[in-house]
Amino acid sequence: MSAMQTFAPPVVxxxxxxxxxxxxVVLLHGRGSHEREILRLADHLPVGPTYAAVRAPIAEGGGYAWFANRGIGRPVAESLRATMDWxxxxLDGVAPAGRPVVLxxxxxxxxxAGGLLLDDPGRYAGAAILYGTLPFDAGVPTTPGRLAGVPVVVAQGEHDSVIPRELLDRTWNYLLADAGAATLAxxxxxxxxxxxxxxxTVAGWLRERLALVADRVRPTPSPRTWTRPPGGQLPPPVGPARR
Known part of the structure; x- marks a missing residue:
């Protein structure tokens, strides 16, 4: 059974x-039907990209929040896999190869977002992990060097009582060390x-990411410019002829 058969089409x-x-730029909220709420972040982020807030397709745990719960195991891993495929x-329909995507x-x-990034680091131009945890032990690789060179922002609250502190610390330590990511924390x-x-901080980071992406896709001018010589003729050679 495909992910599209399992879940309804995305609400975006x-x-x-x-x-x-x-x-x-894809915005993902922790609660199922709060896509309009998180879309308000676009008012504080750089002008230029398309912002898309995608509603979670599952109701359990309030949406994507289910993947941040304790009790990670096979059911969560299977659901995460199905939801990522969905x-x-x-994503591949709205952003084919060549269109940069930031999570x-x-x-x-x-x-x-962390699960998507860990599953396929090369697919994304960067990711921001805000006040949450990576989905450790949920079927995606968290091996050393997995995010080598990938631009990441991680932001946390010192008094966060929603996400377990041990998971926040584990996320912080992984992104700043073992992951190998280019992390701003x-x-x-x-x-x-x-x-x-x-x-x-996220706005400034995103602005830099978009500028770098624009530089990469901007055509590079040819190093040579050919002009027509005066009178349409090349000047005679100077020096002895070479055989």
Whole structure:
């Protein structure tokens, strides 16, 4: 049974550019029907990309939040796999090869974004893991060097009482060390909510990522410029002829 047979088509709210070639920033909330809520982040993020908030297809645990729960095991791993396949079916339809994609996940949405990134690091131009945990022991690789060179932002609240502290610490330590990612990390004296300085950090990071992506896809001018010689004739050679 395919993921598309298992789940209904995605419910997606969008903002920003309507250009089908613009970079795509996917916003993932921890709760099932809060896509409009997390889409408001686009008001504080750079102009230019398309922002798409994708509703989780499962109701258990409130949506993507289920993947951040304790009790990780085979049922969660199987559900994560099915949900990632469902998401990729949608993503590959709206962002074919060549269209940059950045993931931004909050709370349980961070766990799902982290799962997508760990499953296929080369697919994404970067990811922000906000006030959540990576889906450890849920069927995606968390081996040393798995995210080598991948740009990542991790933001956490020092007083977060929603996500278990041991999982926050494990996520923090992995992204800053073993993962090999190019990680920008910050902790703020808040609970389970995005602090204004953290959001500003994400905005600045995303702006830099978009600028780098634009540089990579911008055509490089030819190193040579050919012009027609005066009178249409080449000048005579100078020096002895070579045989």
């Amino acid at each position: 709210a969008t903002a920003g550019s309507t250009d089908a070639d613009a970079p795509l 998401f990729r079916d949608w 931004i996940g909050f709370s349980g949405g961070a766990a799902f 910050r902790r703020d004296p808040v609970g389970h909510g995005i602090a204004a300085p953290a959001l500003a």
